[in-house]
Amino acid sequence: MKYQINNAVVIGAGTMGAALAAHLVNAGVRVTLLDIVPRQLTEEEKARGLTLDDPQVRNRIVRQGLERAKKSRPASFFAPELADLVRIGNLEDDLDVIKEADWVLEAVIENLKIKQDLMARIDEVRPEHCIVSTNTSGIPVTSIAEGRSEGFRQHFLGTHFFNPPRYLKLLEIIPTADTLPEVVEFISHFGEYRLGKGIVPCKDTPNFIGNRMGFGSGAFALHYILENGYTVAEVDAITGPVIGRPKTATFRLMDLVGIDVWEHVGVNLAAAIPHDQHAQKYLQSEKANKLIHTLVERGWLGNKTGQGFYKQVRKNGKKEYWTLNLETLEYEPPGEKPRFDSVGEARGKETLKEKLEVFMNSDDRA
Ligand SMILES: NC(=O)c1ccc[n+]([C@@H]2O[C@H](COP(=O)([O-])OP(=O)(O)OC[C@H]3O[C@@H](n4cnc5c(N)ncnc54)[C@H](O)[C@@H]3O)[C@@H](O)[C@H]2O)c1
Known part of the structure; x- marks a missing residue:
């Protein structure tokens, strides 16, 4: 296979992006995590005399996202010290890190226009071999790459991880009509053998499977x-x-x-x-x-x-x-804990089939 992933850039340091950055570091990948620049100072920043141009302020959103991932339970990182390996930056000052990236994984807010605008910016800087994927929960993947260059579209697909990504096995892989088969094959292999996921290929239908x-x-x-x-x-x-x-x-x-x-x-x-x-x-x-x-x-x-x-x-x-x-x-x-006769009875059953049968045959509120 001609692809390798040594350097990844994760965009969006929210619930999913920060946890995905953690899991990539767990798998031995060098990761940079990016998010937006804040538009307003916090009271604390004002009191400290900081301005919106201060690098500490510009990286506040991404830093806070990474901090949340460090504290997440169950833990996102295999070991707490791995968090130090995640480099952080913002989308205004640090987009050029994508020039060195093998994989850009987008996990920003679930909004088509925002994702499309971001892809246009990534298209301008990504190297030819760089794979770009979206973690969208259900926006048609093809629409996110609309208007992008041919090379971009050939290396673009959906990689839908579930929350929390270190623990949930499922990884839906959603190619578009333009995605190169070798890109789909490579990311599926990487997802399975480096990230420990179970791959389910999906059609690009709303919300996938x-x-x-x-x-x-x-x-x-x-x-x-x-x-x-x-x-x-x-x-x-x-x-x-x-x-x-x-x-x-x-x-x-x-x-x-x-x-x-x-x-x-x-x-x-x-x-x-x-x-x-x-x-x-x-x-x-x-x-x-x-x-x-x-x-x-x-x-x-x-x-x-x-x-x-x-x-x-x-x-x-x-x-x-x-x-x-x-x-x-x-x-x-x-x-008081809610009590239902059927729930109590079902708990005592061994198999899921038996538990569900209890519910099917009961007429209490459960
Ligand atoms: N939360 C889940 O359980 C889950 C699971 C699977 C997939 N997803 C998908 O993953 C993506 C991220 O979800 P999340 O739960 O991490 O969201 P989140 O709200 O926790 O984080 C979204 C991130 O997007 C950033 N953002 C906001 N506006 C932006 C802009 N204009 N440009 C770039 N970044 C911007 C925010 O700063 C934030 O860090 C979404 O597409 C979501 O549908 C979420």
Whole structure:
């Protein structure tokens, strides 16, 4: 194979980008992580007499992203000291690092125009062999490379990692009609053998495979939960490991993903699949969309802002997780654990099939 990845540039130091930079360093790749330059000073920066031209300020967003990745649980880095190997910079001063890059992995906000503009800038500096990929959750990959040079398009594809990328095995690989087969083959091989992922090739359809199912069922679930007055604690007690899903269940997952990301993906998906009437019914759910939008407006974006459907509260030196009341939008301290006969019975069963059979044959609220 003619490709190699020794130098990578990850763009976007949010939930995914910083964690992806960590995982690339884990795999022995030299990584530079870039993000935007802040437009305003913080109170602390003002008090210190810093200006928007100060390099410390210009790299604040990327530095904070890397700091969050260092503290993430479960840990993004194999060992804490590996974080020192991630070089940081910003998209104004340091774009030239791409001239040395073998792979540019884009993980910026889920917005087509922003991604397209960024790709135009990358196209101007990337070396001929450099592979460029997007971590978009579901924007058609072909549209992100629209207007780019032939060489760019031949080396461009979707690499959709899941959160948290060190731990989740799935890596969806989404070539476009222009992506060279050897680029697809190389990145699939690298993803599997260097990054430890399980590769699923996808067509370039809205939300690909995992998120098309995940957001379809997620939109249905949120609509049903609000129509039937379930609480956050009830839903997470029912929709976690007892039905074969991770402990993050429903609302912990939305907090992990980011409520703003959830909103972007839902809005993009609704616009991309007008023909899918079944999905539209739930993607257009007024109550559900209003709830999500209100949380975004309030900046309650989930784990990245410290509160979403859950809020971590320190009481008498101890951590407590308060849950959002979906009617009043106030946080409530943990009360009695929700109990359902069917959940109790299902927990005692060995196989997932037996657990699901319990639910199918029960008529309690779970
Ligand atoms: N959060 C998830 O669970 C998840 C999982 C898989 C894929 N994704 C996708 O990965 C990408 C990043 O998601 P995230 O959750 O890390 O988002 P995030 O909100 O945590 O981070 C987004 C980053 O984009 C940067 N940004 C904002 N405006 C920008 C601009 N104009 N130009 C360049 N950068 C800008 C922000 O500073 C921020 O660091 C999105 O495409 C998202 O759909 C997210």
